[in-house]
Amino acid sequence: MLYKKPQIQYYPYIVQRDDYKCVRCLGCVEQCSYDATFYDEELDVIWNKHEACVGCKRCEAMCPTDAIKIVPNPSRPYEHGSWKWDLVMDAYLQANTGSIIITGIGNDKPYRVYFDHLLIDACQVTNPSIDPLREPMELRTFLGRKGQRIELDETVDGNLALKTRLAPQLQLETPIMFSAMSYGSINLNFQESMARAAVQLGTYWNTGEGGLHKRLYPYAGSGIVQVASGRFGVSRDYLKAAAAVEIKIGQGAKPGIGGHLPGEKVNADIAETRMIPRGSDAISPAPHHDIYSIEDLRQLIYAIKEATRYEKPVFVKIAAVHNIAAIASGVARAGADVIVLDGFRGGTGAAPKVVRDHVGIPVEVAIAVVDKRLRDEGMRNEVSIVATGGIRSSADVIKAIALGADAIYIATAAMLAIGCTLCQTCNTGRCAWGITTNDPRLARRQNPEIATEQLANLVKGWSHEMKEMLGAMGINSIESLKGNRLRLRTIGLSEKESEILGVLPAGM
Amino acid sequence: MQKVVIVEDFCIACYNCEVACVATHSRSEEPIKAYKRENLRGRSNALVEVNGPIAFSAMCRHCKHPWCLDTCISGAIQRLDNGIVYLDEERCVGCWGCVLGCPYGVAHPNLKGEEKHAFKCDLCIDRLEAGLKPACVEACPNKALIYDETMEETEGAYNR
Ligand code: SF4
Ligand code: SF4
Ligand code: SF4
Ligand code: SF4
Ligand code: SF4
Numbered sequence: 300m301l302y303k304k305p306q307i308q309y310y311p312y313i314v315q316r317d318d319y320k321c322v323r324c325l326g327c328v329e330q331c332s333y334d335a336t337f338y339d340e341e342l343d344v345i346w347n348k349h350e351a352c353v354g355c356k357r358c359e360a361m362c363p364t365d366a367i368k369i370v371p372n373p374s375r376p377y378e379h380g381s382w383k384w385d386l387v388m389d390a391y392l393q394a395n396t397g398s399i400i401i402t403g404i405g406n407d408k409p410y411r412v413y414f415d416h417l418l419i420d421a422c423q424v425t426n427p428s429i430d431p432l433r434e435p436m437e438l439r440t441f442l443g444r445k446g447q448r449i450e451l452d453e454t455v456d457g458n459l460a461l462k463t464r465l466a467p468q469l470q471l472e473t474p475i476m477f478s479a480m481s482y483g484s485i486n487l488n489f490q491e492s493m494a495r496a497a498v499q500l501g502t503y504w505n506t507g508e509g510g511l512h513k514r515l516y517p518y519a520g521s522g523i524v525q526v527a528s529g530r531f532g533v534s535r536d537y538l539k540a541a542a543a544v545e546i547k548i549g550q551g552a553k554p555g556i557g558g559h560l561p562g563e564k565v566n567a568d569i570a571e572t573r574m575i576p577r578g579s580d581a582i583s584p585a586p587h588h589d590i591y592s593i594e595d596l597r598q599l600i601y602a603i604k605e606a607t608r609y610e611k612p613v614f615v616k617i618a619a620v621h622n623i624a625a626i627a628s629g630v631a632r633a634g635a636d637v638i639v640l641d642g643f644r645g646g647t648g649a650a651p652k653v654v655r656d657h658v659g660i661p662v663e664v665a666i667a668v669v670d671k672r673l674r675d676e677g678m679r680n681e682v683s684i685v686a687t688g689g690i691r692s693s694a695d696v697i698k699a700i701a702l703g704a705d706a707i708y709i710a711t712a713a714m715l716a717i718g719c720t721l722c723q724t725c726n727t728g729r730c731a732w733g734i735t736t737n738d739p740r741l742a743r744r745q746n747p748e749i750a751t752e753q754l755a756n757l758v759k760g761w762s763h764e765m766k767e768m769l770g771a772m773g774i775n776s777i778e779s780l781k782g783n784r785l786r787l788r789t790i791g792l793s794e795k796e797s798e799i800l801g802v803l804p805a806g807m
Numbered sequence: 808m809q810k811v812v813i814v815e816d817f818c819i820a821c822y823n824c825e826v827a828c829v830a831t832h833s834r835s836e837e838p839i840k841a842y843k844r845e846n847l848r849g850r851s852n853a854l855v856e857v858n859g860p861i862a863f864s865a866m867c868r869h870c871k872h873p874w875c876l877d878t879c880i881s882g883a884i885q886r887l888d889n890g891i892v893y894l895d896e897e898r899c900v901g902c903w904g905c906v907l908g909c910p911y912g913v914a915h916p917n918l919k920g921e922e923k924h925a926f927k928c929d930l931c932i933d934r935l936e937a938g939l940k941p942a943c944v945e946a947c948p949n950k951a952l953i954y955d956e957t958m959e960e961t962e963g964a965y966n967r
Contacts, residue, residue: 322842326822329857361948363826364838733819740860746817746949 303350305376306391311384312354313372314347320366321345327358327367332729332741355722357731389652400652403725403735405552405689405711406644408656413663413792414695417702418805420786422773429775431766437776438762440706442543442683443468443612444636466636467612469543471706472501473762474777475696477754478687478708479525479545479616481509483560483569483581484648484725485735486742492750493713494518499755505708508547508558508583510572511537523614526603528557529583531573535606543611543637544603546596548587549618551645551688554659558583559649564728564737597633604634612636612683619643619665619688620658624672631673631682638684639708640665645688646711648735649726662688663702667800670703670782679782693764702800703782709758716757717750809890810869810930811941811952818855818951820862825851827946828866831931849919852928853943853952864943864952867892867913867928875914875927878904883925891930899924 314335316327328336328345335351336358338344352369359367376387389400422428429436444466452462477493484507491514497504498521505523506515510532515522519540526533527547538544549555560569560581570577590596600613607613615630616639617623627638642662647655666686673679686699687708696707711719718732725735733744765777774780788805789797797804826838828851833841841847853866873892876884883898884905894905894914901923905914914927931941939945944954 319843320839322826322838323848324822324826326820326826329820329822329862361821361823363821363823363946738860740862743817743860744819744949746951749950 304395306388306395307350309374309376309388310350310352311372311375312352313349313370314352315368315370316345316347317366320364322364324363326361326363330357330361330731332731353722353724355724355731356720401649401726402652402655402723403647403649404721404723405646406656407723410661413661413800414698416790416792417698417802418788418790419694419697419768419772421771426773428773429770431770435775436766436769438473438765440471440474440777441468442471442637442685442705444682445680447680467610469503469612471503473758474700474706475758475761476502476706476708477504477713478710479505479507479547480710481507482512482572483509483564483737486733486737486745487512487514488742488745488747489717489734489750491515492717492745492747492754494522495747495751496754496758497521499751500758502758503542505545509569510574511540512572516540527583528587529581531575531581534574538603538607541611543614544607545614545616545639546599547616549616549641550647551618551641551643551659551662552647553650553654554618554620555585556650556654557585566737569737593629593633596630600634614639616641619660619662621660623660623665624668627669628672628676631678635682638669638682640669640684640686642688662686664799666699666702666704671801693761696761697765697768697780698787700777700780701783701787705781712757713754716753717745809954811866811944811954813863813865814951814953815861815863817949818862818864819949820855820857821948822855823946823948824853824864824943824952825855827942828853831934831942850917850926852926854913865911865913866943868911869930874908874910875905878908880904891932893929893932894925894927896924896926901925
C-alpha cells in the first residue's frame with residue numbers, strides 16, 4: 300500500500316546522509332533502535348524510513364565519517380500562531396488511535412522560564428568580591444531539621460558540649476544531588492553511574508521508586524531511597540542501607556498521576572529489585588491509598604522515622620501545583636525533615652502528554668512562595684527545601700538557592716551529561732542512548748566507567764561556576780545566599796510576578 | 808606482551824574500530840579516501856561480530872603459540888621479539904593456511920584485491936612505535952577495547 304496517513308507522511312525529521320562520505324560501515328544501522336535505518340545489500344545503499352526516526356541523533360553521533368545530519372522536516376504540518384505543528388500531528392495521531400498520547404522527558408512548551416528573568420548581583424567598590432581560587436569558598440550544605448535553638452553543657456574539664464540532640468542531617472559537599480530515577484525506568488548502568496558519581500562528589504543519589512538493586516548496596520550510604528505509592532522494593536534492608544528516605548507524593552512532570560511500568564519490561568532482575576512477580580505490571584497508584592490527609596502523611600513519616608530509629612532525615616516530595624505554599628506548610632507540620640518541590644518542567648519516563656504540558660507550576664515560583672510561607676509561619680528552620688524540575692545550569696542553582704532552596708536535584712541535566720538528546724521517547728523503552736531502556740543491547744551503551752566521569756564532571760563544572768558567582772557577590776559560603784533574594788533582580792516581569800517571587804525589579 | 812583487550816560487556820557494535828583500522832592502514836590515513844579511493848573496504852583487521860544483544864570486535868590475540876605461524880608455508884608470518892605476530896603481506900602467497908589454522912577466525916583472506924594474500928591485525932605496530940595506542944582502541948567510544956600496558960596477558964583478563 301503506497302498511501303500513508305498524514306501523521307506518518309508529514310514526519311518530523313529527515314535523516315540526511317551524504318552518500319559520498321558514507322563508507323557503509325553499517326554503524327548507523329546497528330545504532331538505530333527505532334528501525335529507521337536499513338542496509339540494502341542489493342543496491343549497497345543505506346536507506347532511512349524517515350517516518351520512523353524520532354530525532355535521537357544517535358546515528359549522527361556515532362557515524363565515523365560525519366555523513367549523517369538529522370534535520371527537522373521542512374514539510375512538517377503548516378502551523379500558525381495557535382496551531383503549532385505538534386498539535387496538528389497529535390490531532391492526526393489521535394484521530395487514528397483514539398488513545399492518550401504518552402511521552403517522556405519534560406514539558407517542552409514555551410512557558411515563561413522565570414530563571415531567565417532573574418539577574419544575579421555582584422560587588423563593586425563598597426564591598427569586596429572574593430576570588431574563589433585564592434580564598435576558601437564553601438558549598439557544603441546540610442539538609443534536615445535545624446531546630447529552634449541548641450543547649451550547651453559545661454563538661455567537668457570546663458569545655459562546652461552539645462546538650463541538644465540534633466536532628467539527623469545529610470552533609471552535601473555541593474548542593475547538587477541526583478534526582479529520583481527508578482531502576483526499570485532507567486537501567487542499572489546509569490543508576491550505578493549516578494551512585495558512583497555521588498560517592499565521588501560527596502553528594503547523594505536517589506533510587507526512585509524501583510527499589511535498590513543488590514549491586515548498588517555498596518553505594519547506598521550516599522543514597523536516598525524512595526517510598527512511593529507502589530511501595531516497590533521497600534524492605535528492612537532498604538531502609539537500613541540508605542542515608543535518607545523520601546516519600547514520593549507527586550512528580551512535577553505528572554502531578555496527580557501515578558506510574559506504570561508495563562509487565563513486559565519487568566525482567567527477572569527488575570522483578571527481584573521491586574519485589575514483584577516477573578512480568579507483572581508495576582503500577583504506582585496516583586495517590587498513596589493510605590494517605591488522604593496531612594495527618595495520614597504524618598503517620599507514614601513517623602512510621603518511617605520509627606523504623607529508621609530517628610537516625611535518618613525523611614524527605615517528602617511533592618509536585619509544584621496551585622496552593623503549593625499551603626501544601627508545603629502542611630507537609631512541614633506533618634514532620635518532614637526535607638520538602639522536595641518538583642516543578643512542572645521536570646522529567647519523566649512516561650506521562651500523558653496533556654498532563655506533562657499543562658499541569659503544575661514552575662519550580663521558581665514554588666520555591667519563592669514556599670520559602671516565604673514557612674518563614675512567615677516561623678518554621679523555615681524546621682525543614683529544608685530541595686528544588687527540582689527545571690534546573691538547567693549553575694546559574695539556575697544559584698537563583699534557586701537565592702530564592703530560598705537549600706539544595707537542588709538534577710535529572711534531565713544528568714541524562715544530558717551522558718548523551719540524552721531530548722528526543723522525548725523515553726516511554727518507548729528503546730532509548731538509543733541506552734539511558735531509559737533495559738534492553739540488554741541498548742543498556743550496554745552506557746559504560747558506568749565513562750558515565751560516572753561525565754556525571755561527576757558536570758557537577759564539578761557547575762560547582763566551580765557557583766563558586767565564581769558567589770565570589771562575585773562577595774559571599775564565601777553558600778549558606779549566606781540561602782533565601783537572600785536581595786541578591787536577585789527581576790527583568791521583564793510584571794510587578795505582580797516580581798512580588799510573588801519576592802524579588803525587586805532591576806534598577807532598584 | 809600486551810594486546811588489545813576486548814570488553815564484551817560494552818561493545819555497542821558501532822564499527823568505529825573497523826573504520827579506524829582501515830584508515831590507519833591506508834596510504835591516505837583518511838577513512839573516506841581509504842574506502843573510496845584505495846578500495847580498502849572489508850580490509851579491517853578488527854571484525855565486529857554481532858549476535859542479538861552481544862557484540863564484540865575480534866582481532867588477533869597475538870598468541871604465544873601462533874597456530875597461523877605453524878600453518879604458514881612461505882614464512883610470511885613471524886613472531887617478533889616484542890611478541891607481535893606479524894604477517895608480511897608481501898611474502899604471503901595466499902595459501903589460506905593461517906585462515907584455516909587460526910582458532911579465533913581473525914586471519915582473513917583478501918578476496919577482492921588484485922594481490923592474493925592474507926591479512927591480520929599487526930597491533931598497529933607503527934602507531935605503537937610512535938607512542939600511540941592502537942587505532943581501534945583510540946576510536947572505540949565505549950571503552951570496549953582497551954590497551955593497557957600494565958594489564959596481564961590472560962584471555963578474558965578484563966573483569967569489572
Ligand atoms: S555510520 Fe556513517 S559511514 Fe557508517 S554506514 Fe552509517 S552513514 Fe555510512
Ligand atoms: S538513530 Fe535516531 S536519529 Fe538516527 S535514524 Fe534512528 S531514530 Fe533517527
Ligand atoms: S592470527 Fe590467530 S593464531 Fe595467529 S596469532 Fe593471531 S589469533 Fe593467534
Ligand atoms: S590493533 Fe591496529 S591493526 Fe589491530 S585491529 Fe586494532 S586497529 Fe587494527
Ligand atoms: S569501536 Fe568499540 S564499541 Fe564500537 S564496534 Fe568496535 S569495539 Fe565495539
